[in-house]
Amino acid sequence: MKLKNKLLLTGAATMAALFLGLNANAARMDMVDVSNNNGYMSTAEYVSMRNEFGVKAVTVKISEGGTYKDPYAVSNIANVQAAGMYINGYHFARYATKAQAIAEADFAGKTAKAAGLPVGAVLATDVEAEEQNNQSKSTNDRNNAAFMKEIEKFGYRADIYTSGSWANSKMTIKGKTGWIAAYPYVVSGKNWYSTNHAWQWSSTAKFRISYGGFDVSQLNSNYYTAGQKSTVKPTNKDAVKANNRKANKNIYKLSNSAKWVKESKTYTLKTAVKLHTSASTASNVIAILPAGTTVKTDRAIIQGGYRWVRQPRFYGYGYLATGPASNTLEYVKSGTTHTYYTVKSGDSWWTIAQRNGLSMTTLASQNGKTIYTTIYPGQRLVVR
Known part of the structure; x- marks a missing residue:
């Protein structure tokens, strides 16, 4: 998802203890979220996530703002359900006023209904855009409350997704609510955001038969798996641990052997x-x-x-x-000439990164953004 500001590990508790000394309950791959950025996802891919990696739930992008409908929402919802998993949705918020929040909730609810999101699923508001960054905490709280109250009229359960740096800073996220994203570069050994419904801990998780990196979350309550029927039954718990470890080998970071x-x-x-x-x-x-x-x-x-x-x-x-013998920091010279790319209709972080030999994360960070920041046709991005 969609971080202004978005390593742990997977469900392999033995690897956690060996490499990072983590709480054995930390950083499970309980839930994956997908959007148009992931392209078409087949039922077979979701079955692999379920059986081989222990994924219980999938949350799909439904809509954004007041007009955008994710083109893969219908197929994602159908294929997740066919794989026997819990299904939820999210709306990328653009609202800055209470009236806009209500209007976006109505749009998201209608779009979710048309896409086949079942009653009882969570339809979260993804709050991390410039529109909310420019508002006060009290205004964001008012707007979020209006969105969630309106979304419940469609039979969906509401929640807020945001970054750890925004939670209780840009908006109030109470205990026993919220889906919080935080990607530590060095693991502290704790189960982050354990009092919230979910903690999104990585955006680069790999799955055996699926291309690219995925957002994965640990569920700290049953909120994202309640109120629905599911036939989630991982075929082999030991295989889940082994495959999680193998698929996410690049996430594990050994401590540096040199002395700090x-x-x-x-x-x-x-x-x-x-x-x-x-x-x-x-x-x-x-x-x-x-x-x-x-x-x-x-x-x-x-x-x-x-x-x-x-x-x-x-x-x-x-x-x-x-420098090896001085305190002169490595720097990007102020006179450096950059190469720019102008965003075209249909472009995504992934397509632009692929064309220019970059990772999506690198492309986004060198433009002061994240891979979940929306880009628009005509926008110029630094690619070199």
Whole structure:
């Protein structure tokens, strides 16, 4: 889904203990969410998710704003049901007023009905767009409440999906409610958001017969599996663990064998700086921090020809490369010439990334966005 600001592991508790020392109950692959970004998903793919990976529920994108209907909603709903799994839906919110929230709820409810989403399913509001970022917490709370009250008139159960940095900051998410997204780069060993209905912990999970990365969530209550019939019966629990481990091998991160030393220091960036997911220039870039950013570090290490420093972040850590014998940070020169791509009708993060040899995450981050930010025809994106 759709994060402004979107590693753990899978259901393999033994791998969790071996690699990350996690709570054995943490980071299960209980629920997957899909949208047009994933393309057509067959019943066979959902059966594989269910039988081989232990997925219980699928939440599909239904609509966005007041006019967009996800073209794959009908087939996704039908094929998930054919696979004997719980089915839910979500609406990507664009509302900024109470009236708009009610109008979008009516649009989402009617679209969900037409697409075949059964009564009793959850139809969540996905709240993370610029429209809500520009509102006060009280305004977002009022609008979210109006949306959820209206959606219940269609026989659906309501909930709010948002990022961990927005929960109880941009809007109120009470205990025993909410579907929260947070992707730590370094696992803290806890079951995140255990008091909420669901925790989305990765957007890059892999499944054996399905292409690309998927959003996966751990369910901390039965809210997303209640009120519906399901025939979810994983064929082999040991196979579920083994396949989860194999399919998500790139999510596991061993601790660095080199020695980190304590460093409590503050840098003020003179130029833009790359923030990496690990202490390697080959690792993914989380973001490009602009000049003037203040960076507080807590660790340093010499590795791969660079001196690296570690920045504590809300979702774990980021890493900045410095020179081997100085504190001059690796930087993107301010005069760098970028290559731009103009978004065309029908484009998606995936298609643009594929054309330019990038991952979707890298493409989005170098444009200051996430893969769940909506892009529009005519918009210019940095691809080099």
